[in-house]
Amino acid sequence: MRAPHLRRIVAATAVGIAAMFLLPPAAWAHVPVSPDTAETGERATVAFRVPNERDDATTVRLEVRFPEDKPLASVTPQTVAGWSVSVTTTELPQPVATEHGTISEAVTAIVWEGGQIPVGTYQDFPVGIASPPAGTLVMKTLQTYSDGQVVRWIDVPQAGQAEPEHPAPALSVAPPAAPGSTSDTTARVLGGAGLAAGLVALGWAAVRRKPAPFLAVGEREKARL
Structure with missing residues (x-):
């Protein structure tokens, strides 16, 4: 979704919520x-x-x-x-x-x-x-x-x-929602998927930030060549 379109949706929602409280x-x-x-x-x-x-x-x-x-x-x-x-x-x-x-x-x-x-x-x-x-x-x-x-x-x-x-x-x-209902199960699945995605993102970030291995002085010279 394009940013301008998203901003218009957010603005319209905000106006609607404000109207609920501000209208006489x-x-x-x-x-x-x-x-x-x-x-x-x-x-x-x-x-x-x-x-x-x-x-x-x-x-x-x-x-x-x-x-x-x-x-x-x-x-x-x-x-x-x-x-x-x-x-x-x-x-x-x-x-x-x-x-x-x-x-x-x-x-x-x-x-x-x-x-x-x-x-x-x-x-x-x-x-x-x-x-x-x-x-x-x-x-x-x-x-x-x-x-x-x-x-x-x-x-x-x-x-x-x-x-x-x-x-x-x-x-x-x-009627009250039954334990283990479809909605509850779906919520748990989505929550688990979100947690897994977050852990993967954290792992990837850690790999990207991993410092370069230490090289001895001679090895650094060879690396330049």
């Missing part, structure tokens, strides 16, 4: 959950990042609704300064068997209210999810402004279609 919250145009991936069997800690997209009102309430088709036995919200929080637990129509046992009730909603997100700012609302099930957890979210407007982040993206105007936050949960 309104430029996000959605309520993301971060991180948006997790592994089943592990406790996931994620945060709903809520920007205030209005310039004439503040955000005063956030409601997150969890999917009933993938029931969550335990969702624990983190305290957010200035906000009160309430958790809604609902009894399931039928008990559901999970890898951690059968559950008869699940967390279906969390509501934060009483605080405010001022114009031009955002607020993170963290939660801990115990052992989320595998699959995609679509968490429909309602954002309420001080003038009563409710923005419903509930649209589910469809494969092959443009992103909807108000996409719902979604968490992709994958």
Whole structure:
């Protein structure tokens, strides 16, 4: 790859990363959950990042609704300064068997209210999810402004279609990687190859730097001839 082309790629990547941090919250145009991936069997800690997209009102309430088709036995919200929080637990129509046992009730909603997100700012609302099930957890979210407007982040993206105007936050949960999986083996092979290449390079460098053998005075004279 030519150096100028490489420099352009590096510059474009840097600009993209900077934009993620420097653009105002309104430029996000959605309520993301971060991180948006997790592994089943592990406790996931994620945060709903809520920007205030209005310039004439503040955000005063956030409601997150969890999917009933993938029931969550335990969702624990983190305290957010200035906000009160309430958790809604609902009894399931039928008990559901999970890898951690059968559950008869699940967390279906969390509501934060009483605080405010001022114009031009955002607020993170963290939660801990115990052992989320595998699959995609679509968490429909309602954002309420001080003038009563409710923005419903509930649209589910469809494969092959443009992103909807108000996409719902979604968490992709994958099974844990099995020990000795193909990816682990590949990583080890590549790591070993890199180490071997490094040792070869060091050996070659040592050979090139090896000093010339000592020659007696007479031998040096013969070498000149």
